[in-house]
Amino acid sequence: MGNVIRPGDAVIDATVGGGLDTLFLSKAVGPQGTVFGFDVQQHALDKAAQRLASEPAPDNVRLFLAGHETMAEHIPSRFHGSMAGAMFNLGYLPGSDQSVITRPASTCAAIDAALGLLRKGGVISTVLYTGHPGGEDEARSVESHCASLPMDTARIMRCTMHNQPTAQTRILFLEKR
Template sequence: MATLLFRSWQSLKSPTSLRLGGRRLSHHGTCPLPSRCSYPAACSSSSSPAAIGLEAETLLGFISGKMKATEVAHLVWKSILQKGDCAIDATCGNGHDSLALLRMIADDSGHGFVYAFDIQNSAIESTRSLLEESTDLDLKNYINLSLLCHSKIEDVVPKDAVIRLMAFNLGYLPGGDKGIITIAETTLPALQAASRVVASGGLISILVYVGHPGGRDELEAVQTFASNLPTESWSCCKLERLNRPAAPILVLLFKK
């Protein structure tokens, strides 16, 4: 999966809608990551048959419609995160992303931490319940649940925290009030904060739901933000189903 990640990055300024098959790092050039490289498979001179098989399976799964954008996102997260890392769930909703992140980074020694945010108390409680039902971890050692807008993450996350990944699910709370949605006016400050707190070699993952009023406007704001990030330090792409206009769109922003 690691090689899939690095072959996929292309600028959102490109007219291509399905941005897959970008630069082939395993064949050309040197690793753009800092000396602490977490992605040996991506930087090796050749890819193993197993890695190539997983890469092709993931691509085909999404292209054929058998794999959801959320599943693709989680596979990409796995290629970024290691045990003991710190991550942020900017919109925890019903807790499924927080749980996925926790499973990727929590280790037996008490390392690994997730900062989770939502503006709805029902979302915080749903996340808490799901985590308590799904894991035996002492949650207070591994996650902080904040009833707070994602634009306020820097009020909670310590300045010295090394954040490897920040995940957004933009839209409304599944099963909740569809009148309460994320909006560009708070999402853009949250993305600006994310660009500051995410460490080099880290990722901002944004799943944008567009099938509700305001969804397309928020997507446009996200794309404009991503397109204006400097190419020297960011690489940005999106996955979009062109003949399913209401399907969620996955935007990935990699910090070099």
């Protein structure tokens, strides 16, 4: 994402969690940029806000207690079609209720929403964790959904640990065409 987003850009943290990606994005876009963050758990948003307050981060983050599939409804229309990137870390918030997980249907809808918000050349990174109940099903659904996207919509690259067949993490990168 570091080569795609620039100071002043608008970006999305689709799964705020503990706020690590939110902090990274905030620093990357700088004081003139904007980060829109989404999570369904108030605990996650509070944790992220604390992280942002404790770091030297610009005041450029807007957090929403909402599912990532609703991002287009929450992001002001002036940003639609101009976003530089979006980050997804699927699964659950470590140290919290592990029954609250991302789900295939809402994640696929969120990826479609993010693609609609991105500018040409914008990138989505999606980290697929499979080591928890429901994780492998979600990973397969998301990979299948992304594989079905037309080439004139996005180019998709899938990364795995090639020398560790039992690795529980896969990554998808989508570049908007």
